[in-house]
Amino acid sequence: MPQSVARLLAESLEAHDVDQVFCVPGESYIGLTSALVERNSIRIIVCRHEGGAAFMAAADGRLRDRAGVVMVSRGPGLSNGMVALHSAYHDATPLVILVGQVERADFGRLALQEQNYSVMLSDVTKLVIEVNEPPMASEAIARAFHIAESGTPGPVVVVLPEDIFDEQTDAQVDPPRPIVAAAPRAEDAGELARMIADAERPLVLVGGALMADAVRDARVFSDLNRFAEEWVLPICPTHRRPQLFDARHPNFGGYMGIRVPPALIGEMKNADLLVALGERLTDTVSQSYTFPTAPLPQLPLVHVWPDADEVGRVWRPDLGIPASPYETLKVLMSKSAPADARKRQEWVDGLHRIHRDLLAKEWHRTTDGVNFAAVVCEVDKHLAKDATVTSDAGNFGSFVHRYIGFGQKQVFLASVVGAMGSGMPMAVAAGLRRPNTQIVCFIGDGGALMMGNEIATAGQYGVNPIMIISDNSMYGTIGMHSYVRYPERSFMNGTRLTNPDFADWGRSFGADGFTIREEAEVADVIQAAFAVKNKPVVVHCHSSAIQMSAWRRYTRSETLP
Known part of the structure; x- marks a missing residue:
């Protein structure tokens, strides 16, 4: 019996055990969104930025035996998500991206937001599949999952023209390919x-x-x-x-x-x-x-x-x-x-x-803010044996790896290639996939204002991460590299940041907000943060910039040049 391509795509996702997809809504794939809403078998997680949505899908692909799925609109929508595609490609993370496209009659006319995705994505995906005929739709989904999850895992894009979703087709659902695992000779x-x-x-x-x-x-x-x-x-x-x-x-x-x-x-x-x-x-x-x-x-x-x-x-x-x-x-x-x-x-x-x-809980006090080691060591005392820890990219992460001794029941998520903005989206994904477990996100002041706004998505879907922001008022990693490479040159004018009150920022999203300005406040604030169970939490830590990382300290003066 004929059915719409949108319905066939929805059934194909169901056949591949997809239970949630991440997206920023777009008109170029609204036909698929409508079919998913009507069927109500796959949860649609509506996000605030395509990069955040794609990072959530990438994290979801690491948390279960199935590639994560993100839906983005054409042109700017996909471009916004490119940072997560780059990360998934380098990190060998399985990811399926469904991208809306202009109507087929408009191909090649430089229609609104039109892009040649096979060219644009050739260096950050394993494969780009363009679905231009209705009977191809389910086959494309099956191939996308198989390629994304096989060999070296990575992102696969399925391009779907806006006018194809309502077309009718007799094609059957193409079931998942068997998992292929090679053994050594x-x-x-x-x-x-x-x-x-x-x-x-x-x-x-x-x-x-x-x-x-x-x-x-x-x-x-x-x-x-x-x-x-x-x-x-x-x-x-x-x-x-x-x-x-x-x-x-x-x-x-x-x-x-x-x-x-x-x-x-x-x-x-x-x-x-x-x-x-x-x-x-x-x-x-x-x-x-x-x-x-x-x-x-x-x-x-x-x-x-x-x-x-x-x-x-x-x-x-x-x-x-x-x-x-x-x-x-x-x-x-x-x-x-x-x-x-x-x-x-x-x-x-x-x-x-x-x-x-190296794992010893030892550090030196700093005069220009709290040594972030004190915060990480205190967090470690409260981590559950099955906690999820996510980390954005930045030197603050070195404290996490130095001072937290992870166990095999815990989960750690991050962009392995070091893409900023991943920390909070991955925390949201972990909370959705691992409900009623402890979720802690470490993030810097730079990354916090890249995709930290996905804390709104956390609140919308009942995820309650603890977001610990290391605020040293600069892009600290770049400051360290500048100092190491050009030790006689100043660098603060090329790395300095002016930040909001992150505790107030968190409260504006409905989270609880706490602030750490002195090392003496660390224990009480972290204990209070972990006591909150019914909403997200933001801990704003005014961190030392002199302590450039867990292993490196600026010693020439008490202020950075």
């Missing part, structure tokens, strides 16, 4: 086991692909823990994936984030084998291509990633395994641990000892 698994057995100082990096496997299969964490213990291996979560291994586990070998502290990276470089298990390997994780050195690593490298195109793209591995990291882990676990595995105990203990020293 027997000879590769055997070689990997041999290399690990022979190594005296191996280092195992675990990253985003293993995190995706963990979302799909709850056994990943327990098997990873057992593997580390039985084979006596140090496990190092990579940049912005800290929850992959419990920071208090004795086999935690240190956090392989951006700019690893000298004491830890110095010891890591004594490794005689590096295993990247589900870590894509980037400039950030490799400490600007120095560990491992690119393209020829200074130590034996094993790269396990579920996409043959990625393995060997930058680094030459001694062993490349284009397979699911969990499937690889399961094959290793089926083998007996090396009889002499305890030879590595001193190596594992040494790395963990350095990690624990």
Whole structure:
């Protein structure tokens, strides 16, 4: 029986287990919105900015075994969302973007907000699918989800002309493609086991692909823990994936984030084998291509990633395994641990000892505002074992990674590539996907006024995050880079910000607002913030700019130049 393309698209989304979509409403896809409202089977989350909506969808795609979905209008709507597409592409996050387009009769006329999306999006998506014929609609949805979730995950765009939604079609719903997971070849698994057995100082990096496997299969964490213990291996979560291994586990070998502290990276470089298990390997994780050195690593490298195109793209591995990291882990676990595995105990203990020293709740007071370390350490006392922590991009995030020891039941969300504006949208997405759990968002004064207005979306849908704003009245990361690169030059005129009273700003959205001006106020304010359960909370912390990051302090004077 014929039905409208809009209805077929709605049924196709339902078939792919989509239960919510994020959007800023637009007339170019209003036919689909109308069908979704009429069917009332998929919740429509109406957001304040397309970038915020797309970041929410990206976070949603990390929180469940299904790509997140965002709907945006043509031209400016999609352009506003591009920052999240860029992030999803670099972060290997599955995302399906439904984009409205001008009517088909107007193609090529430079009609209102018309854009050639295949050209515009060629470098930030895996695929752009243009649906110009009604029978293609459901097939396009099925292909989009399959491509977004396969190999190296990423964003896929489906372009839908405004005049196609009301057309009739006899096409059937194209069901979801089966999940395809590659396992390692027997000879590769055997070689990997041999290399690990022979190594005296191996280092195992675990990253985003293993995190995706963990979302799909709850056994990943327990098997990873057992593997580390039985084979006596140090496990190092990579940049912005800290929850992959419990920071208090004795086999935690240190956090392989951006700019690893000298004491830890110095010891890591004594490794005689590096295993990247589900870590894509980037400039950030490799400490600007120095560990491992690119393209020829200074130590034996094993790269396990579920996409043959990625393995060997930058680094030459001694062993490349284009397979699911969990499937690889399961094959290793089926083998007996090396009889002499305890030879590595001193190596594992040494790395963990350095990690624990770095995790110590120690900091120096500052005179130009509160050392943000005091705030983060106090927050850590109140975090639930299943809390979600989101972080925007900025140097304030270094305090989060230094002082909070994440557990495997907790969730951490951020733009891995470092896109500002992601913190609050991801907090909203976490609250929607994980209702009645604790949600804490760390954000700087720069990012807060980019997409922090999605706190309005949080209030609209009953999500109650605690938004902790580090206000040092500047773009602090850029100030630090300016100082490091040009130490004799002033930089404040190129980084200074004038900010509102963020506590009052939060109250204007219906949130509770608190302010921290002195370190003596930290404990009471954080306790009060966590006591609020029925509305969002904004904590405005007047932070030190002298304390440039958790690891770097400006020492030339008490004011920045």
